[in-house]
Amino acid sequence: MSPGSLKTRLVLEEEEDSGGEGSEAEQVPVEEPTISREDKIKNAKALSLIQGALTDKLFPSIRNEKTAKGAWDTLRREFRGDKKVRAVKLQTVRADFECMRMTDGESLDSYLARFFGTVNNLKSLGEDVSETRIVQKLLMSLSRRYKSIVSIIEETRRLDVLRVEEVIASVKVYDKREDLHDERDKLARTERAFSSLKVGNNQVHGTHKGSQSRPNQKWQGHDKKGSNWSQNGSLNNNNDSSWNNSVGGNWNNSFNSQNKQGNSSQGSMKPQCQDKSVWFVDSACSNHMTSQESVLIKIDRTVTCKVKMGTGDLVQATGKGTLVVETQHGRRYIHEVLLVPSLDENLLSVGQMMEHGYYVLFWGNMAVIFDDGSLNNVVAKVVMGGNRCFPLSLESMTPAARNASVIEDPWIWHRRLGHLNFVSMKKMQQMEMVTGLPVLTEMKDVCEGCVSGKHHREKFDKEEAWRASCPLESVHTDLCGPMQNESIGGNRYFITFIDDFSRMCWVYFLRNKSDTFNVFKKFKAFVELQSGFSLKKLRSDRGGEYTSHEFQDFCASIGMERQLTIAYSPQQNGVAERRNRTICEMARSMMIEKGIPVIFWAEAKFDDKARKGVFIGYGSCEKGYRVYDLQSKKIVLSRSVIFSEDKSWNWKSDQEESIPIPFNLERDEIKDGNNEIQPNGTQFDDGGSSHLNSTVGDLVENVFKTWLNLDGTVQKHKARLVAKGYSQKPEIYYNETFTPVARLDTIRTLIALAAQKGWKLFQLDIKSAFLNGVLDEEVYAEQPEAFEVKNAGHKVYKFRKALYGLKQAPRAWYSKIDAYLSMCKFKRSISEATMYTRSDNEGGLIIVSIYVDDIVYTGNSERMLAEFKREMMQRYEMSDLGLLHHFLGMGILQTDQGVFIHQNKYAKSLLVKFGLEDCKPVSIPLPIGEKLKKVDESELADEGDYRKIVGSLLYLTATRPDLMYAASLLSRFMNSLTKRHMRVARRVLRYVQGTLSYDIEYVRNQSATFVGFCDADWAGSEDDSRSTSGYAFSFGSGAFSWASVKQNTVALSTVEAEYVSAAEATTQAIWLRFVLDDFGEMQSEATLLFCDNMSAISMAKNPVFHQHAISMDNLSAISMAKKV
Structure with a gap:
C-alpha cells in the first residue's frame, strides 16, 4: 500500500464512526433515494477525513468525487494501479534494489533510510523479501569504509539467523568509532597548521602586513573551482591593515542551511556597530541573521520563526533570503539568511557553516575558516576586534544590481x-x-537539447583494427547496380568478393539481385577448392540479397560467421565499397578514352565525372573559380577545376540559332512563387513552349512535373498550362466527355502475342496531345494572372483548340487521332475501341494501341513499323521512345528469350510509403483460414491509410496476379474497416516485401495455345455467404488476363459456385477470342477451360441436369476438360 493510502487508512481507522475500512470502504451511493440520514453523515465524515489527509498536490484527483468509496477507489487506482502496472513497478524497484550501492561520501543514516525505503517499496508491491536476503544485500552494498566490520560479521556470525537490527547496531557502533578517529586526526592536523602562526602583541606573522589597528582588514583566497576572490574584514580601531592569504584558500559561493520552517533559532546580541556592512562571526548563533531587508534577495515570507536572544527575549523572524556579496572577482551568495527586523547587528552562524562542510577554528585572537576537513584550504581569517568580537565586512550589492535577476542555476547559463x-x-x-x-x-x-541538436555519427577508424591471418578467413562482398541498360549478356548487376588476407578480388555479373545466393555458392565452391582453405567469415551490408532466409540458413548450416554492417554505415564495409568504386572508375575511364558507348551500363555509373567549361574569373565572395559550363550554358562556381592553359574555345561554332516563340503577349513582372522554379535542360523548355505555340488562354498555374525512369533517373521534365475545367457547366461549355482507353488486359494480350511471335514492341509519346483536339463548342476564358496584355485587361480569350483541364479535351483528342488513323487505312477493333490494325498484300501486319497520349505498336513488318512512325511524327509533334520499356507504371524488359513485365520500383516505393521497407517478409499474402467480415470485435482503424493501401495493391495487380484475390477481398471493407482489416492489409505488404523480384515472363517463339483456368470457393464471404470466382488465361507461358470477383448470386453448393465461376471465365474467354481475331490470330479450335470440379463440368455439358443451372448460351462453343 502506498504511503498516501496508508495514511488515509490510518486516519479512517482512528475515527470510530468512519465508513471506510481497509481498501473496500462500503459506501451507499449518494444518489440512491433510500439512503438514510445516518449513512449520509458517515459518508460526509469519511470523505472529509480522506480529503484532509491528502496534500494539495493529491487533492485535485478526488475533487469531483461525491462519496468516500469513490474517492478511495480513485486513490487506490492512482497509487496501486492494475496488475500489469504493479508488475512493471515491481520490476523497476527490484532492479533498483539489486543495483543499490552506498557511495563514498554518503552518510550511514542517509543510506540506511534509502535502503529500507526500497525494501518497503518491494514489500508493498507484494515481493517476499526475507530477512536473510536483506542482511546479505546490506553487507554487500556498504562502502569501503565499513570493509573491516563487514568482514568480521561475515566470518563470525551466521547470516541465515542474523537479524537486521543486530547488523545495523554493529555497523553504527563501528561508524561512530571511525568518526572519533577522524576527529582526532583533524585536531592533530589543526595543531600542525597553526604551529607556524605566532600570536602576540596584536600581530600575526606570515600573512599580516602592517598594524592590527587599521579599520579595514583585507583577506583574499580562491573559490572552490580556482577563481580568485577578495573580501574585506573590519575592526573597530582607526588604523588600517592589509591581510593576504599567501597559501591560497577557498571561499564557497554559497552557504546552505537545512533548518526547516518553524524551528526555533537562537542568536546572541553583539556590541553595536555603526557600519551595517559588518557581520559578526558568532558561535552562539544558530542561523545567519540580519535586520536589513535591503541587502537580501529572494526573500521567502513564508518562513517565520521565533529567535531567542541572549537576554532570553524572543523576537520574530519575518522571512529568509539570500545575501549577495560583491568581491573583486565576482558575486558570491550566502543562502538561508533569517530576516529579523529587531536585530541590531548582522550575524554569521558558525554552526550553520559547519553543517555544510566548513571548519571554523578559533586560535588566539583569530578565527580561521576552512572549506574542508584537510584544513589546508583557508577561506578567511578574521582578527578579533577590540571588543572581543570577530567582525567581517561584507560588501553587498547595490539595490539596482540586486534587482537584476541574478541567476545561479548553471543550466540556465548553459x-x-x-x-x-x-x-x-x-x-x-x-x-x-x-x-x-x-x-x-x-x-x-x-x-536533451544538446543530445538532439549536437549528436553526430561517430567517426570511423582510418586503419583497420583487425586483418585476416590466412586466406579466406574473412571475405568482403558488395553488390553494385542496377545499371540502366543491360550488358551484352543481359546482366544489370555485378558483385565483388575480396579476400581480407590477400586482397584478391573476384567479380561476377548478375541479371537480377535474386541471383546473389547462387553466385555466392559458386564462388565459395571455387575458392575453397582452389586454395585449400575454408571460408570462415563473410562481411556484407544488410541488403535483402544477403539477409534472405535462404542465404542465412545456408551460412548457418556450414558454420560460417556473418558480419553485417549497421544501417546507413557503408564505411563498415569499406573494403568492398572502395573496390566497387575503383572498378567503376577504371571502366568509365577506359570507355571514355576509346569512345565506347554506354548503352550497356547505367549513366549513373559510366557518365563523365568531369564536364568541359571555360574559365571566366574568380568568385567575388567565394573561394572558387567562375566557369562557363558548355553543356548547361550557365556560369557555375567550383573549386575542383583542372586547367588546360594551352587550349581555347571556338565561340563562333558553339553559337546556336534561337528559335522565337510565337507568343504575342507582353509579359509583366511575375510576383507569384512560380518564377522561382529554375528548370534546366531543353526537355523542360520543350514541354512549356508547346502550350504557347497553340495560342490558348486562361491557365490556372504552371504545372511542373518530372518524369522518372524505372530506376529513378530523370526521363524528362514537363510543364503544362491547365485551364479551369472545374468551372465549366454541362450543355453550355461541353456535351460529351466520354473517352475510351485501352484496358490492361488488352495491353498484356498484345505483349504476350508479340513475345510469342518474336515481335518487338515500340512506343511513341505525343507531346501535349490534348492541344491537338478541335473544340465543337465556343469556350471563352479570362486572361491568366501575371500574363495580362497591357491596355487590354478587360478582354477575354477565345479557345481555338482544346487545352488541358477542359472536360471535353480528352474526347476531342480521341476524335482527332481516330479520324487520322482511319484515314491511314487502320481498322479499329470492335472489341477494343483504342486498338487499331493495318495489313498489306504481302502479309505484313501492324497493331497499334492508344492510351491517351501514349502509343504502343508492334508488327511483323519492319517496313510498316518504320512507315507508321514516320507518318505519325510528320503529323504530330512526338517523342520516339524506342523499344517499349515503361508503360502505365509497368516495366517491360524485352530480351531474345522473351518479354518480362514487372512493377518492382512501384512495389518498393509502396513499402517505403507505408514504413515497411525493413519489415519481415511472409510467404503467403493472407493468413491460412483468415475470415474477414464487416463487423468484428476489433477497434475501428484509419480509413485513409487503409484505402491508400488497398488502392495501391489494386494498381500492383497489373503485373501481380498472385495479389489479385487479396486485393479484391480487402476492397470489400472500404467503409467498415477495423484494425483486423488493417493488420491483414499490412501483412499483404509484407508478402510484397518478400516477392519484390517477381515478374511475368512471356516466352518467345513458343507454340501458342490459348487456355484458361477457373476456380471458386464456396460461401467465402462471412457477410452474405457469396462465393468468389477467379480465372486466368495464357498462351502457354505467362498469364495475360486474370480476375478475382465476388459472385452476384448465392451458390447453394460447391458445384454451383464452380459452375458460376466457369460461366464468368467463359464470358472473358469469348471477349479475348474476339481481340485475338482482331490481331489476326483466328482461334479456329475451341478454347480449353480447366476446372477442378467434375460435377460442374457435367452440369456445363448438360444444363438440364440441375434446375438452378444458368443459361449455357455462352458455353455452346466451348468444350471443358478436367485438369488431372
Missing part, C-alpha cells in the same frame, strides 16, 4: 549561452570572461 558545453563555460569563468557566472561543478545530467 541555455543562455546557446547550449555551450560546461568545459568551455568553466574556461570562461576561470578567464573572467563573464560577470556573474556561478561556480560550476561537474554536471552529470544530460541535456
Whole structure:
C-alpha cells in the first residue's frame, strides 16, 4: 500500500464512526433515494477525513468525487494501479534494489533510510523479501569504509539467523568509532597548521602586513573551482591593515542551511556597530541573521520563526533570503539568511557553516575558516576586534544590481549561452570572461537539447583494427547496380568478393539481385577448392540479397560467421565499397578514352565525372573559380577545376540559332512563387513552349512535373498550362466527355502475342496531345494572372483548340487521332475501341494501341513499323521512345528469350510509403483460414491509410496476379474497416516485401495455345455467404488476363459456385477470342477451360441436369476438360 493510502487508512481507522475500512470502504451511493440520514453523515465524515489527509498536490484527483468509496477507489487506482502496472513497478524497484550501492561520501543514516525505503517499496508491491536476503544485500552494498566490520560479521556470525537490527547496531557502533578517529586526526592536523602562526602583541606573522589597528582588514583566497576572490574584514580601531592569504584558500559561493520552517533559532546580541556592512562571526548563533531587508534577495515570507536572544527575549523572524556579496572577482551568495527586523547587528552562524562542510577554528585572537576537513584550504581569517568580537565586512550589492535577476542555476547559463558545453563555460569563468557566472561543478545530467541538436555519427577508424591471418578467413562482398541498360549478356548487376588476407578480388555479373545466393555458392565452391582453405567469415551490408532466409540458413548450416554492417554505415564495409568504386572508375575511364558507348551500363555509373567549361574569373565572395559550363550554358562556381592553359574555345561554332516563340503577349513582372522554379535542360523548355505555340488562354498555374525512369533517373521534365475545367457547366461549355482507353488486359494480350511471335514492341509519346483536339463548342476564358496584355485587361480569350483541364479535351483528342488513323487505312477493333490494325498484300501486319497520349505498336513488318512512325511524327509533334520499356507504371524488359513485365520500383516505393521497407517478409499474402467480415470485435482503424493501401495493391495487380484475390477481398471493407482489416492489409505488404523480384515472363517463339483456368470457393464471404470466382488465361507461358470477383448470386453448393465461376471465365474467354481475331490470330479450335470440379463440368455439358443451372448460351462453343 502506498504511503498516501496508508495514511488515509490510518486516519479512517482512528475515527470510530468512519465508513471506510481497509481498501473496500462500503459506501451507499449518494444518489440512491433510500439512503438514510445516518449513512449520509458517515459518508460526509469519511470523505472529509480522506480529503484532509491528502496534500494539495493529491487533492485535485478526488475533487469531483461525491462519496468516500469513490474517492478511495480513485486513490487506490492512482497509487496501486492494475496488475500489469504493479508488475512493471515491481520490476523497476527490484532492479533498483539489486543495483543499490552506498557511495563514498554518503552518510550511514542517509543510506540506511534509502535502503529500507526500497525494501518497503518491494514489500508493498507484494515481493517476499526475507530477512536473510536483506542482511546479505546490506553487507554487500556498504562502502569501503565499513570493509573491516563487514568482514568480521561475515566470518563470525551466521547470516541465515542474523537479524537486521543486530547488523545495523554493529555497523553504527563501528561508524561512530571511525568518526572519533577522524576527529582526532583533524585536531592533530589543526595543531600542525597553526604551529607556524605566532600570536602576540596584536600581530600575526606570515600573512599580516602592517598594524592590527587599521579599520579595514583585507583577506583574499580562491573559490572552490580556482577563481580568485577578495573580501574585506573590519575592526573597530582607526588604523588600517592589509591581510593576504599567501597559501591560497577557498571561499564557497554559497552557504546552505537545512533548518526547516518553524524551528526555533537562537542568536546572541553583539556590541553595536555603526557600519551595517559588518557581520559578526558568532558561535552562539544558530542561523545567519540580519535586520536589513535591503541587502537580501529572494526573500521567502513564508518562513517565520521565533529567535531567542541572549537576554532570553524572543523576537520574530519575518522571512529568509539570500545575501549577495560583491568581491573583486565576482558575486558570491550566502543562502538561508533569517530576516529579523529587531536585530541590531548582522550575524554569521558558525554552526550553520559547519553543517555544510566548513571548519571554523578559533586560535588566539583569530578565527580561521576552512572549506574542508584537510584544513589546508583557508577561506578567511578574521582578527578579533577590540571588543572581543570577530567582525567581517561584507560588501553587498547595490539595490539596482540586486534587482537584476541574478541567476545561479548553471543550466540556465548553459541555455543562455546557446547550449555551450560546461568545459568551455568553466574556461570562461576561470578567464573572467563573464560577470556573474556561478561556480560550476561537474554536471552529470544530460541535456536533451544538446543530445538532439549536437549528436553526430561517430567517426570511423582510418586503419583497420583487425586483418585476416590466412586466406579466406574473412571475405568482403558488395553488390553494385542496377545499371540502366543491360550488358551484352543481359546482366544489370555485378558483385565483388575480396579476400581480407590477400586482397584478391573476384567479380561476377548478375541479371537480377535474386541471383546473389547462387553466385555466392559458386564462388565459395571455387575458392575453397582452389586454395585449400575454408571460408570462415563473410562481411556484407544488410541488403535483402544477403539477409534472405535462404542465404542465412545456408551460412548457418556450414558454420560460417556473418558480419553485417549497421544501417546507413557503408564505411563498415569499406573494403568492398572502395573496390566497387575503383572498378567503376577504371571502366568509365577506359570507355571514355576509346569512345565506347554506354548503352550497356547505367549513366549513373559510366557518365563523365568531369564536364568541359571555360574559365571566366574568380568568385567575388567565394573561394572558387567562375566557369562557363558548355553543356548547361550557365556560369557555375567550383573549386575542383583542372586547367588546360594551352587550349581555347571556338565561340563562333558553339553559337546556336534561337528559335522565337510565337507568343504575342507582353509579359509583366511575375510576383507569384512560380518564377522561382529554375528548370534546366531543353526537355523542360520543350514541354512549356508547346502550350504557347497553340495560342490558348486562361491557365490556372504552371504545372511542373518530372518524369522518372524505372530506376529513378530523370526521363524528362514537363510543364503544362491547365485551364479551369472545374468551372465549366454541362450543355453550355461541353456535351460529351466520354473517352475510351485501352484496358490492361488488352495491353498484356498484345505483349504476350508479340513475345510469342518474336515481335518487338515500340512506343511513341505525343507531346501535349490534348492541344491537338478541335473544340465543337465556343469556350471563352479570362486572361491568366501575371500574363495580362497591357491596355487590354478587360478582354477575354477565345479557345481555338482544346487545352488541358477542359472536360471535353480528352474526347476531342480521341476524335482527332481516330479520324487520322482511319484515314491511314487502320481498322479499329470492335472489341477494343483504342486498338487499331493495318495489313498489306504481302502479309505484313501492324497493331497499334492508344492510351491517351501514349502509343504502343508492334508488327511483323519492319517496313510498316518504320512507315507508321514516320507518318505519325510528320503529323504530330512526338517523342520516339524506342523499344517499349515503361508503360502505365509497368516495366517491360524485352530480351531474345522473351518479354518480362514487372512493377518492382512501384512495389518498393509502396513499402517505403507505408514504413515497411525493413519489415519481415511472409510467404503467403493472407493468413491460412483468415475470415474477414464487416463487423468484428476489433477497434475501428484509419480509413485513409487503409484505402491508400488497398488502392495501391489494386494498381500492383497489373503485373501481380498472385495479389489479385487479396486485393479484391480487402476492397470489400472500404467503409467498415477495423484494425483486423488493417493488420491483414499490412501483412499483404509484407508478402510484397518478400516477392519484390517477381515478374511475368512471356516466352518467345513458343507454340501458342490459348487456355484458361477457373476456380471458386464456396460461401467465402462471412457477410452474405457469396462465393468468389477467379480465372486466368495464357498462351502457354505467362498469364495475360486474370480476375478475382465476388459472385452476384448465392451458390447453394460447391458445384454451383464452380459452375458460376466457369460461366464468368467463359464470358472473358469469348471477349479475348474476339481481340485475338482482331490481331489476326483466328482461334479456329475451341478454347480449353480447366476446372477442378467434375460435377460442374457435367452440369456445363448438360444444363438440364440441375434446375438452378444458368443459361449455357455462352458455353455452346466451348468444350471443358478436367485438369488431372
